[in-house]
Amino acid sequence: MKLIDIDKKRYKKHLNLVSVALVIGLSVLSLAFGALLIAAFGSNGSEGITGEGPTGNFHLNLLGVILAAVICVMVMIRVKDTPFMTEVYYVWRLKALHNRIYRRLKAIKAAAKNQDLNALIILNYYYESLKQVYFLDNNTLTMSKVEKDITELHHTIAEHNLTVSLEQFDDEMLKDFN
Template structure:
């Protein structure tokens, strides 16, 4: 995956629109499915519990309606993820998935990059370089200024180490297949 420059204002605007539409659709479809399920199956059970005399709720039908609505909304998002309007949102979503995979293997990747017994693993430097630069990009897009300074320090430290070892890599060299060896 290549790092792509994203216009922050367009990304935030489109993300907010997608979230608002998702929530509105989820709400309306949930209510619709709940009403349909209550209409279809509500009469199948008594309205009052015969043992206690308490009124029975339609919670189970409404809950199933929410689950069905969630499935419908997710399938719609899956169909629209390649639409030009969702290009930036999908890019960031995929980037965050890759960051999560790298994070889970970060200990092994750092160990390979800091291997002093043998020649340091250049692929580990490629992955780390991509990871830190992609984190900075996502943090900037999401206004996460609290931890971005730490990531910038980590990137500077990595770049200093690469310069010390005379290793020249870029984030563009990253391929997802590189992560296989760091399980």
């Protein structure tokens, strides 16, 4: 996955709109599906119920939430490649890649100490992409740590006269580190 420049303002605006739309969509659809399922298959709430206590429709409400979540996921899959979602989907994919790298980070760092070129390429990509995501998400608390890690990595690369660039990264490299 290649790093691309993202307009922070546009990204934040679109992320906020997508988040609000998902929350509203999930809420409205959950309530609607729950009400429809209860109307069609639910137990009558007035039979022996004093206004407090369970109505026996929990499973129908849960099914309504599940149906709403499925609909929301289907909509997101459908719109993920639209121009509106470009930045948001890019950052989501980048964060998923961060998780894949993080799960192997111990092995990658150990190999990088032995000047393994692929490990150094992965670390370079990881730190630079973390820096981008932290900037986009206004995560200023951990930015200094990432900057320090980048400086140390660049020092190690220069010390061993190696050439490492972001373009060299390929997520297939991760298969070597488990």
